[in-house]
Amino acid sequence: MNGNLLIVSAPSGTGKTSILKRVIDQVKQLEFSVSHTTRPSRNGEQEGRDYHFVNRQTFERMIAENAFLEWAMVHDNYYGTAVEPVEEKLRHGFDVILDIDVQGAEIIRQQHRIDYIDVFIAPPDATELEARLRRRGTEDEQSIATRLANSAEEMEQSSKYRYLVVNDQLEDAVTMLCAIIYAQRAEGRRNLHGVSHRISL
Ligand code: 5GP
Numbered sequence: 001m002n003g004n005l006l007i008v009s010a011p012s013g014t015g016k017t018s019i020l021k022r023v024i025d026q027v028k029q030l031e032f033s034v035s036h037t038t039r040p041s042r043n044g045e046q047e048g049r050d051y052h053f054v055n056r057q058t059f060e061r062m063i064a065e066n067a068f069l070e071w072a073m074v075h076d077n078y079y080g081t082a083v084e085p086v087e088e089k090l091r092h093g094f095d096v097i098l099d100i101d102v103q104g105a106e107i108i109r110q111q112h113r114i115d116y117i118d119v120f121i122a123p124p125d126a127t128e129l130e131a132r133l134r135r136r137g138t139e140d141e142q143s144i145a146t147r148l149a150n151s152a153e154e155m156e157q158s159s160k161y162r163y164l165v166v167n168d169q170l171e172d173a174v175t176m177l178c179a180i181i182y183a184q185r186a187e188g189r190r191n192l193h194g195v196s197h198r199i200s201l
Contacts, residue, residue, distance in 0.1 A: 003029070004090075004095045004115075004185065004188060006180075008119045009118070010121035011123065013133035013136065015121070015173070020099060020177075022170075026178055036051065036058075036062065036071075037051045037077055038078040039077040043138070069083040069086060069108065070107040072103035074150075075150060079100070086098070101154070105161070106157070119177065120163070122155065122165070122166050123167060124166060
């Protein structure tokens with residue numbers, strides 16, 4: 001059986017990366033799709049684990065070769081999901097998480113090329129978002145300003161997503177996302193075996 005594709009979007013600083021790391025550790029048969037980006041790597045980030053860090057020329061060549069399922073310009077850098085590794089993981093029955101922005105999610109919706117479940121992770125409120133972004137200490141002032149300005153626009157897109165998880169308490173958000181993944185698997189099994197009409201509960 002093919003795996004499920006999960007699109008997860010959130011404004012920068014929402015805590016999405018921490019949530020996703022925990023979910024990947026807890027749920028079996030679930031893999032993270034490693035995106036390509038032209039953004040420079042941050043301290044502690046590893047090539048091939050967090051991102052494939054490439055230059056503009058390489059990224060633009062990949063666009064020309066149709067190597068991406070989706071790509072977008074986010075906070076002044078290119079980000080994209082290479083299609084081949086995602087399809088391969090799905091074919092092998094793994095569920096795959098795409099950590100992509102609202103533009104990328106919209107591209108996947110519009111192209112009707114692949115089935116997906118989409119989840120939006122929201123911060124409890126805007127003040128907390130700014131505080132988290134500053135506490136994280138990975139961005140300079142310019143980048144913090146860009147990310148905050150973009151977050152309002154991103155929040156407006158949240159209603160397009162099937163699921164909404166508010167990251168108030170990290171552990172609760174992790175539980176919620178795991179529940180979404182398990183529910184989707186259960187639905188897939190039901191469809192696969194066509195057993196819904198034969199089971200009386
Ligand atoms: P960051 O620079 O903080 O790692 O990521 C910035 C934004 O880019 C996040 O919203 C993240 O979800 C998004 N992003 C990461 N990879 C991709 C991708 O492959 N495609 C798209 N469209 N967005 C991505």
